[in-house]
Amino acid sequence: MRVPFYDIKAQYDELAPQMDAAVHQVISSGGYVMGPNHAGIEREIADLHEMKHGIALNSGTDALRILMDAAGIGHGDEVITTAFTFVASVETIVQTGAKPVFVDIDPHTFNIDAAKIQAAITPRTKAILPIHLFGQMAEAEKIAEIACANNLVVLEDAAQALACTRHGKPAGHYGIGAGFSFYVTKNLGAAGDGGMIVTNSDEIAEACRSIRVHGMGRERYYYDHLGYTSRLHEVQAAVLRVKLTKLAAWNARRAELAAIYNDVLAGSSVQLPTILEGNNCTWHQYSIRTSRRDELQAFLKTKEVDSMIYYPVPIHFHEPYKAFGHGAGSLPETELAAKEILNLPIHPHLSDAQVRHAAESILAFADQTAAV
Ligand SMILES: Cc1ncc(COP(=O)(O)O)c(C=O)c1O
Known part of the structure; x- marks a missing residue:
């Protein structure tokens, strides 16, 4: 039985009439830029x-x-974050001219270890960028407290944390704002690229809206900031609005599949995901750990079970970012997690049987290796 890691087409198939109508409506309207769907x-x-x-x-x-x-945030500033992430979290810090300062992760959640932040603060620290990985939030209330005590800004990388909450508060509430990704494979994915900032600050919102369109102010062709061209395409906005109607159901299905994994794998030798108390997890990924990760991945392949490694190489090991880190051994939990993590299929269009097959294949691997 094949267990694919993603099945994006199944999302379309479930919503085909609504999706076709929404896309057709935009294309036939001629209004492609910042229209009603945007x-x-x-x-x-x-x-x-x-x-x-x-x-x-x-x-x-x-x-x-x-x-x-x-x-x-810019030249001369330091931004505290982690090296166990998708490159964009760090790439964007470097692009502003600021310096990323890496703090190690909690080995159970893969998110920043809040207890290690204080030691990384210097007179140049301007911000903390927690990354809410895999569908659960970092200990945002502790991070906000440290930020407040040290006069720092918190920006949340919530690319993988749409609809996540911590102590009942959704991502975005613990800092000046949060950034989401609507990349195809996210829990809410566009038919291509997309993203969004949420904020409660009128001032930040106004600046973001201006920077989105070349830094243009309220008056056309007058510029207040250095900007980009970064509007969400109207077709993507229309696709996202259709898919948003299914997000709660799809996230609920992910939770059911996570429960199957938890159930079948309980007591096995692999480390199962830890969801912190107070977190509502949306199961963007189901991540296990084992010291025999590469062997397990190869074995799963023979059982037609896909798996992925998020993330195989910590950011401070990559050429453009080496200068910002302190080399091998400087972030022991991050470095070990990169060697041990394995992400299993958990998208909402999997059947119970497919997930049971994936989980039972992991048990079979453990039995087989125990017998050697
Ligand atoms: C943690 C994290 N940050 C940032 C991004 C960047 O988002 P995008 O791919 O939409 O540019 C992603 C997306 O993959 C991500 O997973």
Whole structure:
């Protein structure tokens, strides 16, 4: 039985009539730039996160970059984050001219270890960028407390944390704003790229809206900021609005599949995901750990079970970022997690049987290796 890691087409198939109508409506309208769907998805995502403003953009990467620009982060500043992430979290810090400062992760959640932040603060620290990985939030209330005590800004990388909450508060509420990604494979994915900033600050929202369109102010062809061209395409906004109607059901299905994995794998030798108390997890990934990761991945392949490694190489080991880190051994939990993590299929269009097959294949691997 094949267990694919993603099945994006199944999302389309479930919603084909609505999706076709929405795309056709945009294409036939001639209104392609910042139309009613652009405004609609901004309102709907902001409402979902109980935030005042949503600023739709063409990627999650731009969401982080524009949020940092709006917060005034630049040359001479330091931004505390982790090296266990998708490159965009760090790439955008470097692009502003600021220096990323890496703090190690909690080995159970893969998110920043809040207890290690204070030691990384220097007189140049301007911001903390927690990354809410895999569908659960970092210990945002502790991070906000440290930030407040040290007069720092918190920006949340919520690319993988749409609809996540911590102690009942959605991502975005613990800092000056959050950036989401609507990349195809996210829990809410566009038919291509997309992203959004949410914020409660009128000032930050106004700056983000301006930076999104070349830094243009309220008056056309008058510029207040250095900007980009980063609007969300109207077709993507329309696709996202259709898929948003299914997000709660799809996330609920992910939770059911996670429960199957937890059930079948309980007591096995692999480390199962830890969800912190107070977190509502949306299961963007189901991540296990084992010291025999590469062997397990090869074995799963023979059983037609796909798996992925998020992330195989910590950011401080990559050439453009080496200068910002302190080499091998400097982030022991990050470095070990990169060697041990394995992400299993958990998209909402999997059947119970497929997930049971994936989980039982892991048990079979353990039995087989125990017998050797
Ligand atoms: C943690 C994290 N940050 C930032 C991004 C960037 O988002 P995008 O791919 O939409 O530019 C992603 C997306 O893959 C991500 O997973």
